[in-house]
Amino acid sequence: MMERKKIITGDGSVSLHVPTLNETYHSRHGALTEAQYVYIQQGLAFWHQQTQASSVSVFEMGFGTGLNALLAAAYAEQQQLSIYYETLEKYPLSPEELSWMDYDQLLKGDTTTQIFHQIHQCSWEVTQAVSPFFELLKKKMGVEEYASKTLFDLIFYDAFGHHAQPELWSTERMQKCYELLRPNGVWVSYCAKGSVRRSLQEVGFVVERLPGAPGKREMLRAVKSESCTFEKKA
Numbered sequence: 652m653m654e655r656k657k658i659i660t661g662d663g664s665v666s667l668h669v670p671t672l673n674e675t676y677h678s679r680h681g682a683l684t685e686a687q688y689v690y691i692q693q694g695l696a697f698w699h700q701q702t703q704a705s706s707v708s709v710f711e712m713g714f715g716t717g718l719n720a721l722l723a724a725a726y727a728e729q730q731q732l733s734i735y736y737e738t739l740e741k742y743p744l745s746p747e748e749l750s751w752m753d754y755d756q757l758l759k760g761d762t763t764t765q766i767f768h769q770i771h772q773c774s775w776e777v778t779q780a781v782s783p784f785f786e787l788l789k790k791k792m793g794v795e796e797y798a799s800k801t802l803f804d805l806i807f808y809d810a811f812g813h814h815a816q817p818e819l820w821s822t823e824r825m826q827k828c829y830e831l832l833r834p835n836g837v838w839v840s841y842c843a844k845g846s847v848r849r850s851l852q853e854v855g856f857v858v859e860r861l862p863g864a865p866g867k868r869e870m871l872r873a874v875k876s877e878s879c880t881f882e883k884k885a
């Protein structure tokens with residue numbers, strides 16, 4: 652069990668700090684702002700705009716506070732997009748830590764509080780419909796032991812930073828991500844590290860460096876596509 656402390660980030664939203672790793676769950680500049688920009692705008696909405704599909708499957712590495720899941724569920728409702736969302740967590744939050752998470756209050760949607768409550772209340776290892784457009788499977792396990800017969804359209808890669816958990820950013824791990832995606836699937840992360848970008852390219856992704864969330868220079872988006880029109884950047 653990791654010791655975690657509550658912090659308030661730059662946009663007023665809460666996050667957690669892990670003293671032993673000297674790592675935070677989100678950007679100190681703004682947890683909500685970063686999650687909305689990296690995973691929803693540059694990930695989910697990007698994929699949705701490209702495909703105009705009516706359903707999508709998302710795999711998240713690192714469920715944590717449930718913020719990405721909540722934002723994806725809110726997007727699903729707004730856009731009437733059916734989402735199957737599978738997420739892994741090795742070190743779930745305690746009930747006390749969960750009580751600190753007030754993202755639903757900040758988002759202020761009609762059904763947001765109910766959805767956020769359900770995202771956390773629903774059992775691990777069971778697929779459940781959290782809302783008419785959002786199906787969730789939370790798995791209490793490490794990504795190292797994870798195997799799936801399901802292929803995904805999108806991966807939200809939200810591990811702790813490379814300095815804290817380098818093994819989760821290895822070429823081998825990126826290869827697993829590649830194998831988990833359908834053709835034209837998209838991997839997205841706040842991470843902008845050069846070695847991670849090179850690993851993604853090495854396993855076959857076409858990688859884009861995008862402007863980062865406020866306070867961060869860059870982030871990465873990678874597409875599993877042989878005929879991708881994006882320019883490969885050195």
Ligand SMILES: C[S@@+](CC[C@H](N)C(=O)[O-])C[C@H]1O[C@@H](n2cnc3c(N)ncnc32)[C@H](O)[C@@H]1O
Nearest residue numbers: 676713714715716718741742793794809810811
């Ligand atoms: C940067 S935090 C992001 C959390 C989450 N996406 C959120 O918005 O709160 C990284 C998360 O990965 C989890 N984690 C760390 N090592 C893991 C592993 N080996 N397998 C699965 N999850 C892991 C941590 O416990 C933490 O919840």
